[in-house]
Structure formats: C-alpha cells, structure tokens
Amino acid sequence: AQKVTQAQTEIxxxxxxxxxxxxxxxxxxxxxxxFWYKQPPSGELxxxxxRNSFDEQNEISGRYSWNFQKSTSSFNFTITxxxxxxxxxxxxxxxxxxxxxxxxxxxxxxxxxxx
Amino acid sequence: GAxxxxxxxxxxxxxxxxxxxxxxxxxxxxxxxxWYRQFPKQSLMLMATSNEGxxxxxxxxxxxxxFLINHASLTLSTLTVTSAHPEDSSFYICSAGSGQExxxxxxxxxxxxxxxx
Numbered sequence: 001a002q003k004v005t006q007a008q009t010e011i012x013x014x015x016x017x018x019x020x021x022x023x024x025x026x027x028x029x030x031x032x033x034x035f036w037y038k039q040p041p042s043g044e045l046x047x048x049x050x051r052n053s054f055d056e057q058n059e060i061s062g063r064y065s066w067n068f069q070k071s072t073s074s075f076n077f078t079i080t081x082x083x084x085x086x087x088x089x090x091x092x093x094x095x096x097x098x099x100x101x102x103x104x105x106x107x108x109x110x111x112x113x114x115x
Numbered sequence: 116g117a118x119x120x121x122x123x124x125x126x127x128x129x130x131x132x133x134x135x136x137x138x139x140x141x142x143x144x145x146x147x148x149x150w151y152r153q154f155p156k157q158s159l160m161l162m163a164t165s166n167e168g169x170x171x172x173x174x175x176x177x178x179x180x181x182f183l184i185n186h187a188s189l190t191l192s193t194l195t196v197t198s199a200h201p202e203d204s205s206f207y208i209c210s211a212g213s214g215q216e217x218x219x220x221x222x223x224x225x226x227x228x229x230x231x232x
Contacts, residue, residue: 031217032217033217037223042225043206043208043225043226043228044223044225044226045208045223045226047222047223050220091158091159095217096217097217099217100215100216100217100219101147101149101212101214101215101216101217101219101220101221102149102161102164102215103149103159103161103210103221105158105159106158107157107158108157108158110156
C-alpha cells in the first residue's frame with residue numbers, strides 16, 4: 001500500500017515570509033510520480049508539479065520550489081515571499097507502478113497568508 | 116493542458132431523489148476517468164475508476180448501487196447519486212486521463228458541489 005503524509009494541517013504566515021510545506025510518502029515501487037496541487041476556496045484543483053522518481057533534481061518555478069529527497073522519502077514545497085493569493089489548501093499526491101494513474105492524496109495543508 | 120469540465124457546478128436536491136453529474140474531456144479522448152469525493156476540510160478520496168465501454172471499478176466501501184458510474188464514450192462519464200441523503204452532500208471531482216498506466220497524466224474537472232436537503 002502507498003501513503004502520503006502531510007503532517008502540517010494548518011500553517012499561518014505573514015505576507016512576504018517564506019513557507020515550506022512538508023510531504024512524506026511511502027511506496028514499495030521504484031517507479032512513481034509525486035505531485036503537488038493547490039486548491040483555492042473555489043475548490044478547483046490547480047496542478048503545480050509532477051516529478052518522476054528517477055529525477056531528484058530540485059525544481060524552481062518563480063516563487064515556488066520543490067525539494068525531492070528519496071533518502072528521506074520527502075517532497076517538500078517552498079513558497080518564497082508568500083502572498084495573500086497563495087492562501088489555499090495544498091495537496092501532495094503519489095502514483096506508482098502498482099497504482100497506475102490512480103492518485104493517493106495526502107490530507108492537505110491549509111496555508112493562510114495574512115497581509 | 117487538457118481541459119475537463121463538470122456539470123453542474125453545484126446542485127441542491129431533496130432527500131430521496133437522484134442526481135446526475137457529468138464529466139467531460141473537451142480536447143482529448145479520456146480512456147480512463149476517476150471520481151473523487153471530498154468532504155469539508157478533508158482530502159480527496161477516490162470513489163471509482165471507469166474505463167470507456169466497461170464497468171467501473173469501485174474502491175472498497177463505496178456502494179456500487181448508490182453511486183452509478185457510466186463511461187459510455189471517450190469524452191463523457193457520468194456519476195449518478197441515487198436516493199440521495201444528506202450524508203451524500205459533498206464536493207465531487209472527476210479527473211480524466213488517456214490511460215491507466217502510471218505514465219498517463221490526469222486532468223481534473225472543477226468539481227460539483229452537491230447539497231442534499
């Protein structure tokens with residue numbers, strides 16, 4: 001069985017602070033993909049990133065960056081200089097050889113960025 | 116990216132009635148579609164996987180007779196909540212992909228908010 005754990009249920013920061021959202025995953029497969037999604041109050045899931053298990057390079061996209069470490073089974077997400085518009089629930093997810101394209105989601109982290 | 120739509124965006128129905136939710140892939144052929152349910156302040160829980168032209172595969176604990184899924188074409192899947200009750204009130208989200216293998220990406224619809232009174 002596979003599992004995704006997002007230990008931080010809620011995080012509150014002040015605008016312009018950096019914030020890191022943690023994601024720890026479990027899978028027995030060697031081939032898997034990790035994802036991050038943003039869910040604003042409207043409810044629609046916004047795709048942020050998809051990372052293959054064989055690619056451990058960190059990625060940066062504007063104010064967003066991701067740190068993938070297989071040694072600790074973690075795929076953490078950092079927002080630099082947070083903005084009020086970043087307020088949302090963020091989900092980490094996983095699929096693998098065994099699950100195919102079926103995704104397993106973490107419980108989500110509610111991020112609130114205060115002005 | 117690929118576009119997936121859902122209709123309706125929100126629906127209110129009376130207890131005991133049935134409601135149908137549509138999920139459409141607008142610009143690609145969706146061999147596989149997934150249906151998720153999300154209760155307030157909770158994560159997405161996969162309900163079922165449907166492949167075009169075949170019966171849906173339901174996750175453990177999901178009532179097949181209550182949540183009827185039809186995937187009759189490569190662009191449309193429907194979820195019918197039969198004899199709805201207040202506890203079925205939830206946010207239902209579909210996603211669509213070109214296949215079930217790990218390499219295929221999923222594209223999510225905007226969701227349908229169901230309220231049963």
